[in-house]
Amino acid sequence: xxxxxxxxxxxxxxxxxxxxxxxxxxxxxxxxxxxxxxxxxxxxxxxxxxxxxxxxxxxxxxxxxxxxxxxxxxxxxxxxxxxxxxxxxxxxxxxxxxxxxxxxxxxxxxxxxxxxxxxxxxxxxxxxxxxxxxxxxxxxxxxxxxxxxxxxxxxxxxxxxxxxxxxxxxxxxxxxxxxxxxxxxx
Amino acid sequence: xxxxxxxxxxxxxxxxxxxxxxxxxxxxxxxxxxxxxxxxxxxxxxxxxxxxxxxxxxxxxxxxxxxxxxxxxxxxxxxxxxxxxxxxxxxxxxxxxxxxxxxxxxxxxxxxxxxxxxxxxxxxxxxxxxxxxxxxxxxxxxxxxxxxxxxxxxxxxxxxxxxxxxxxxxxxxxxxxxxxxxxxxxxxxxxxxxxxxxxxxxxxxxxxxxxxxxxxxxxxxxxxxxxxxxxxxxxxxxxxxxxxxxxxxxxxxxxxxxxxxxxxxxxxxxxxxxxxxxxxxxxxxxxxxxxxxxxxxxxxxxxxxxxxxxxxxxxxxxxxxxxxxxxxxxxxxxxxxxxxxxxxxxxxxxxxxxxxxxxxxxxxxxxxxxxxxxxxxxxxxxxxxxxxxxxxxxxxxxxxxxxxxxxxxxxxxxxxxxxxxxxxxxxxxxxxxxxxxxxxxxxxxxxxxxxxxxxxxxxxxxxxxxxxxxxxxxxxxxxxxxxxxxxxxxxxxxxxxxxxxxxxxxxxxxxxxxxxxxxxxxxxxxxxxxxxxxxxxxxxxxxxxxxxxxxxxxxxxxxxxxxxxxxxxxxxxxxxxxxxxxx
Numbered sequence: 052x053x054x055x056x057x058x059x060x061x062x063x064x065x066x067x068x069x070x071x072x073x074x075x076x077x078x079x080x081x082x083x084x085x086x087x088x089x090x091x092x093x094x095x096x097x098x099x100x101x102x103x104x105x106x107x108x109x110x111x112x113x114x115x116x117x118x119x120x121x122x123x124x125x126x127x128x129x130x131x132x133x134x135x136x137x138x139x140x141x142x143x144x145x146x147x148x149x150x151x152x153x154x155x156x157x158x159x160x161x162x163x164x165x166x167x168x169x170x171x172x173x174x175x176x177x178x179x180x181x182x183x184x185x186x187x188x189x190x191x192x193x194x195x196x197x198x199x200x201x202x203x204x205x206x207x208x209x210x211x212x213x214x215x216x217x218x219x220x221x222x223x224x225x226x227x228x229x230x231x232x233x234x235x236x237x
Numbered sequence: 238x239x240x241x242x243x244x245x246x247x248x249x250x251x252x253x254x255x256x257x258x259x260x261x262x263x264x265x266x267x268x269x270x271x272x273x274x275x276x277x278x279x280x281x282x283x284x285x286x287x288x289x290x291x292x293x294x295x296x297x298x299x300x301x302x303x304x305x306x307x308x309x310x311x312x313x314x315x316x317x318x319x320x321x322x323x324x325x326x327x328x329x330x331x332x333x334x335x336x337x338x339x340x341x342x343x344x345x346x347x348x349x350x351x352x353x354x355x356x357x358x359x360x361x362x363x364x365x366x367x368x369x370x371x372x373x374x375x376x377x378x379x380x381x382x383x384x385x386x387x388x389x390x391x392x393x394x395x396x397x398x399x400x401x402x403x404x405x406x407x408x409x410x411x412x413x414x415x416x417x418x419x420x421x422x423x424x425x426x427x428x429x430x431x432x433x434x435x436x437x438x439x440x441x442x443x444x445x446x447x448x449x450x451x452x453x454x455x456x457x458x459x460x461x462x463x464x465x466x467x468x469x470x471x472x473x474x475x476x477x478x479x480x481x482x483x484x485x486x487x488x489x490x491x492x493x494x495x496x497x498x499x500x501x502x503x504x505x506x507x508x509x510x511x512x513x514x515x516x517x518x519x520x521x522x523x524x525x526x527x528x529x530x531x532x533x534x535x536x537x538x539x540x541x542x543x544x545x546x547x548x549x550x551x552x553x554x555x556x557x558x559x560x561x562x563x564x565x566x567x568x569x570x571x572x573x574x575x576x577x578x579x580x581x582x583x584x585x586x587x588x589x590x591x592x593x594x595x596x597x598x599x600x601x602x603x604x605x606x607x608x609x610x611x612x613x614x615x616x617x618x619x620x621x622x623x624x625x626x627x628x629x630x631x632x633x634x635x636x637x638x639x640x641x642x643x644x645x646x647x648x649x650x651x652x653x654x655x656x657x658x659x660x661x662x663x664x665x666x667x668x669x670x671x672x673x674x675x676x677x678x679x680x681x682x683x684x685x686x687x688x689x690x691x692x693x694x695x696x697x698x699x700x701x702x703x704x705x706x707x708x709x710x711x712x713x714x715x716x717x718x719x720x721x722x723x724x725x726x727x728x729x730x731x732x733x734x735x736x737x738x739x740x741x742x743x744x745x746x747x748x749x750x751x752x753x754x755x756x757x758x759x760x761x762x763x764x765x766x767x768x769x770x771x772x773x774x775x776x777x778x779x780x781x782x783x784x785x786x787x788x789x790x791x792x793x794x795x796x797x798x799x800x801x802x803x804x805x806x807x808x809x810x811x812x813x814x815x816x817x818x819x820x
Contacts, residue, residue: 118642118723119315119316119317120312120315120316120317120722121315121642121697121698122580122583122613122638122640123314123315123638123671123697124315124579124580124583124613125314125315125372125398126314126315126316126400127314127372127398127400127426128530128579131507131531132531132581133582133583133584161428164316166316166320170320211584213584
């Protein structure tokens with residue numbers, strides 16, 4: 052009944068030998084249950100070269116948002132500054148998860164970055180994780196999308212966090228299989 | 238063997254020796270001094286929680302009263318250390334709960350603390366007095382409730398910049414009515430409202446309360462009464478510093494501050510309304526420390542304030558202060574020792590404030606005691622850096638962040654090698670340095686040659702190749718912590734200077750060019766180091782050995798490899814085999 056694979060933590064134990072050759076594709080996939088690219092705790096697949104290119108192609112005067120942790124402002128400071136919104140104002144959005152009959156609501160206000168949102172979403176839907184076993188992890192991966200101000204469904208993680216919170220109206224945790232069906236390559 | 242002094246006398250003499258370095262030296266003199274010293278050591282500092290095990294600590298030092306432990310590497314502050322890395326304090330608390338029933342103080346930095354842990358602390362140590370958790374995470378306000386309810390002699394509860402799961406403000410009401418021992422309370426990082434009446438009563442019944450940092454949820458209206466209940470305060474962090482403009486509140490606040498004759502430090506100022514700033518004028522002259530780094534006020538207001546704080550030794554402020562405000566600082570605050578200027582809009586593309594390198598130059602000219610600098614700005618020149626270096630050879634900490642990565646000298650378009658070179662050449666006592674801007678291997682040549690007292694170096698987007706890293710590792714004799722990101726340093730420099738790594742606390746390298754093969758070699762050659770490869774792409778065994786790894790953390794240890802590594806960390810083992818790791 053419960054959908055296996057929910058609530059995978061980054062500290063999961065994996066059974067099986069270290070990846071060899073053919074399994075490299077699986078190894079490319081992030082451990083985080085939800086694939087949020089551009090998550091502030093580091094995108095896994097960019098090499099040094101790619102990251103350097105990102106900075107360089109940015110050039111003078113273009114934003115630094117693509118670079119993780121730069122400029123080096125510590126996370127406490129980031130969370131407590133830089134939002135035009137008054138602290139304490141609630142920005143609740145609905146969250147639906149494929150397979151879960153009941154929607155939830157989550158307040159985006161307290162979070163400063165994507166990884167915190169991920170963790171909170173995992174907690175929110177934790178009760179659906181009936182299985183300790185981690186089989187079929189690939190088939191059960193989910194992807195998080197959101198509806199923006201224009202009514203379009205967007206992949207969570209593309210834009211800087213602040214921009215995301217300004218435009219996010221609701222969240223949906225969608226099965227990866229469905230995502231592939233609509234051409235969303237993750 | 239005849240000794241001049243009996244043990245008791247030696248122990249008495251040792252009780253005057255408090256620095257860790259000296260204590261360590263004492264313990265090396267001879268076996269009997271080692272024995273005497275270990276029984277009378279009361280305080281221990283563990284800079285890296287994985288450098289030693291709790292078991293080793295309690296075995297060697299049976300009578301500890303105060304412990305300080307640090308966990309995650311510094312770059313964790315900037316999200317470069319993946320979630321789940323480690324730094325769990327629980328095993329430490331378990332060991333101490335058995336070995337140190339009289340433990341009084343625990344100070345933690347960048348560690349993961351659970352509610353279970355806090356409960357264990359609250360129940361294990363009858364005389365527990367001090368809990369400081371700086372940039373920690375993993376606990377909720379429930380854990381805090383255990384601490385305040387059970388620790389009858391609590392003196393300090395300081396949450397610094399920790400990430401707390403804030404379930405409610407109710408925990409504060411768990412302080413028993415009989416608690417009068419509080420000296421320091423810092424709850425600034427909490428979001429929820431605590432019960433004001435409970436807070437007021439707590440504050441007014443603790444006659445020794447010296448430091449109180451409120452959270453944002455405490456409104457300005459409540460501040461006058463709180464202050465009247467604690468006129469002996471030395472440090473105050475306000476809550477929200479805003480309210481509708483009401484003359485009676487302003488004068489009430491002003492009167493309350495007048496009563497605080499001992500106040501030396503002020504912080505907080507969340508959501509500040511400038512009209513209420515004059516309320517603090519009564520204490521300005523006595524202030525030695527002022528933290529306005531969350532106050533979004535503009536330069537004229539900041540300047541007005543600063544010009545009254547003639548005794549300021551430490552100022553933290555946003556770049557809204559601008560060059561003009563820094564000029565005033567330089568003129569008025571001749572005792573200034575530490576300046577930190579934070580960016581108001583670090584992710585913006587355009588310069589939003591009139592703050593340049595000139596502000597820092599002015600302060601370096603005007604403030605003869607300036608020794609510690611953290612400065613975010615959008616442009617810098619070699620000339621300015623040279624001037625700063627010549628003005629202030631007494632600098633101890635210099636951390637410069639030019640917001641755009643690899644920014645050149647804006648006047649000459651050259652790298653900033655010469656400027657930073659001047660800093661290390663002139664500032665002979667420099668202990669900490671953070672670099673930014675466009676830098677070649679040259680700057681590392683200067684650093685290796687001159688920075689002999691440098692203990693901590695932070696490098697980002699700098700250097701041309703291995704030679705740069707080699708200069709640093711071979712030249713900086715006092716180096717303890719080195720952290721590098723996005724720089725083209727690779728295998729050669731590391732392997733050539735492998736032995737150096739055993740003289741340091743730790744090395745962090747992320748997005749550099751260190752290959753997996755080199756990591757394996759290092760692990761083989763240096764058994765007293767943990768060489769940890771962090772890679773979220775899956776096991777490095779699935780890629781060629783020449784492939785660069787994502788992140789590397791190397792530290793010396795007597796504890797052997799970690800047992801609590803998450804799935805994305807591999808510890809290189811001594812035999813050069815398939816590395817240890819849960820894969």
